[in-house]
Amino acid sequence: MRDLKNKLTSSKNTKNIQARKGKSFGYQVLGFGAGGASDAFIVASGGTVTQDGDFKIHTFTGPGTFTVGSLASDSANDVVDYLIVAGAASGGNRSPGNANGGGGAGGFRYSAGTFCAAGPGAPRAAPAAVPVSVQGYPIAVGAGGAAVPGPDPAGTAGTPGANSSGIGLTSAGGGGGGAGGQPPSTCQGKPGGSGGGGAGGRGAPFGGSPGGNGNTPSTSPPQGRNGGLGGNTSPDAPSAGGGGAMDIGSFATAQPGNGPGGAGAGIPTAFGANGVPNAPTDAFRYYAGGGAGGNSSGFAGGNGGIGGGSGNNTAGTANTGGGGGGADTGDGPTSGAGGSGVVVIRYKFQ
Numbered sequence: 001m002r003d004l005k006n007k008l009t010s011s012k013n014t015k016n017i018q019a020r021k022g023k024s025f026g027y028q029v030l031g032f033g034a035g036g037a038s039d040a041f042i043v044a045s046g047g048t049v050t051q052d053g054d055f056k057i058h059t060f061t062g063p064g065t066f067t068v069g070s071l072a073s074d075s076a077n078d079v080v081d082y083l084i085v086a087g088a089a090s091g092g093n094r095s096p097g098n099a100n101g102g103g104g105a106g107g108f109r110y111s112a113g114t115f116c117a118a119g120p121g122a123p124r125a126a127p128a129a130v131p132v133s134v135q136g137y138p139i140a141v142g143a144g145g146a147a148v149p150g151p152d153p154a155g156t157a158g159t160p161g162a163n164s165s166g167i168g169l170t171s172a173g174g175g176g177g178g179a180g181g182q183p184p185s186t187c188q189g190k191p192g193g194s195g196g197g198g199a200g201g202r203g204a205p206f207g208g209s210p211g212g213n214g215n216t217p218s219t220s221p222p223q224g225r226n227g228g229l230g231g232n233t234s235p236d237a238p239s240a241g242g243g244g245a246m247d248i249g250s251f252a253t254a255q256p257g258n259g260p261g262g263a264g265a266g267i268p269t270a271f272g273a274n275g276v277p278n279a280p281t282d283a284f285r286y287y288a289g290g291g292a293g294g295n296s297s298g299f300a301g302g303n304g305g306i307g308g309g310s311g312n313n314t315a316g317t318a319n320t321g322g323g324g325g326g327a328d329t330g331d332g333p334t335s336g337a338g339g340s341g342v343v344v345i346r347y348k349f350q
Helices: 002-009 014-020 025-030
Strands: 043-045 048-052 055-060 064-070 079-085 108-111 136-139 164-166 169-171 265-268 284-287 342-348
Touching (some): 043 055, 055 064, 108 265
Antiparallel strands (some): 043 064, 048 055, 055 342, 265 284
């Protein structure tokens, strides 16, 4: 045994062997042990896996399972950061008719925890990562709300988005945009992760319509904002934008303006590879922008909120939770569909 010891301690692997001798020494030398450097971090699978420095990122653009196969030797590393964005709603549609509200963005939940740098999304970010255990975590990715076809002279509010969920957390689908004119129940934006924008009235007695409430159901920090208030002018009232993760949908006050969607939230590019940039060199990717109010009688519709929200008649961006635009007042356009959601999980692996 003395000769064996001398050979081992004089080899190029001496440092590694000595560092592990607290564990089953003979097995580690022969390569049979289950320990080693990887024990310091969790091992997991599922979704599309990418790597950024010392971190692994699992991205789900559809249903799947995030499976934790083993935990870390240090429980401080048994945590994951997350981005959970729900499906957004479509815009409302009354065509021919009054201007229609934009769809609310999907609920936005994000952790700027142990391993994530804070970005523009920080005011909507949870402060801590989530602990995990050895098990499979079902992942659901919410679909965007379907477009409302036209012509639709009776008026139909936008279709809500579907929830996204994973690792014990849920983001709520966006609320549909209101349909212009009357009755009031159809004109109003609907509640959701972010609320749908209110539709335009046509002067008294119909009036403008309120936007839907965001952060419904309530989370802390809030997962979204309210839709804007539709206008009340005659003969054609402007519509309002749907709420986004960071801002309410813009209020519609007078022609020729129709409300833009509320702004979404940005997170560092390394984490949010599926989001949309503000500029090609932007270090952040944005999610959950509200849909814009549709145009009215030739007056321009609003702009979609940054983060996948869209203008009138057009769909929100897929896998961002961006709201769909309200239909314009032409002869039967279809409103914009909501953008689908996404779930991203990130953790240190080395």
